[in-house]
Amino acid sequence: MQIVTYMLITFNKTFGIVYKRRAMRNRSHHFLRFLVLAMLPMFLIFACSTNKVKNVGNTSATGSLCQIVKHDIGETKICGQPQKVVVIGPHMLDILLSLGMQPVGYAESEPFKGSQFDNPTKQIPYFGSRVTSKPANIGRRGEPSLEVLLKVKPDLILGENFGQEYYAKLSQVAPTLLFKGSLKDEWQRSMGVIAKALGREEQAQQVIAEHNQKIATARAKLASVVAAHPRVLLLGSNDLKEYIQVRSDAEYSAGLLKDLGFKLVLPPGVETTTDGKQLSLEVLPQLNADTIIVETWNNGFPPYDLEKVKSEWSQTPITQTMQASREKRVYFVDYHLWSNIRGPISAELILDEVPKLLKQN
DSSP states (O other), X not given: OHHXXXXXXXXXXXXXXXXXXXXXXXXXXXXXXXXXXHHHHHHHHHHHHHHHHHHOOSBOTTSOBEEEEEETTEEEEEESXXXXXXEESHHHHHHHHHTTOOOSEEEESSOOOSSBOSSHHHHSTTTGGGOOXXXXXXXXXXXXXXXXXXXXXXXXXXXEOOOHHHHHHHHTTSOEEEEOOOBTTHHHHHHHHHHHHHTOHHHHHHHHHHHHHHHHHHHHHTHHHHHHOOEEEEEEEEETTTEEEEOOTTBHHHHHHHHTTOEEOOOTTSTTOSSOEEEOGGGGGGSOOSEEEEEEOOSSSSSOOOHHHHHHHHTOHHHXXXXXXXXXOEEEEEHIXXXXXXXXXXXXXXXXXXXXXXXXX
């Protein structure tokens, strides 16, 4: 731009001198000077605009604006506003639906046999009725199909952090963002990043504000229950004889209970961790809780059958010695909803379920 400006000034001076000498002898020079001067501003504008585009290094080959998005496993360049989004796992599906977008492809936690979720209300537990796009089946969350992904041709892939190799595999197909998402408020952080990539920051702010309002409403509704029975033990098990885990209060479902005002009962050492701790049956009576909630699952497709662990609990002498068992304050819930989805929609469903569990309709 500076060069062109200099050329214009020099031209004016030089041509002006020449014009003064010859203006009376050759009137055609007047027309030529007028023509050149008229065209130079147009050339100047073009040169400036061209220089501006060159200086914007963060653009795609088609000229669309690009941004570098930081996520839990790296940085990804995303150009334009993605429209065809694939979600790997229910956690990402929850977030995408909350932002008002529909997926073109979806990978469930458990294997799904069909090539397409053509009846999502029955095929996707808990919020399938919100899916209207009939997304392609991308495979299992931990083992997505590259072949199907290539056929879908997504603009963006959203998933959970299963490592660098997993990220490299998905990035071969399309820009990929991966997030952890297992802790209490991580979905809010992830949603903020995803919303920026999708140009939906306002929707994200609204979702988080509505979530906070639902927490406040449920907390007020449960105030009398919390006052009478404040201590909650949150467990996870699919077989009491083999596996029992106490949830850390930093985890998603435990964090929701804390938001409602409950105090999580924890064995020594769990208070400072972000992961739960596996226990033996013999330890349970030492954990003095007013209420016990057991997240359970099995080898089938969610929602899971709760009756197996429920029956085991009622038939185990050690668990029956606990105060919560004697007072019939032990409740069994679906692990898939409470700890596998981990988003604003699942939080809403849990907040609706807790008062019903505790008989506060």
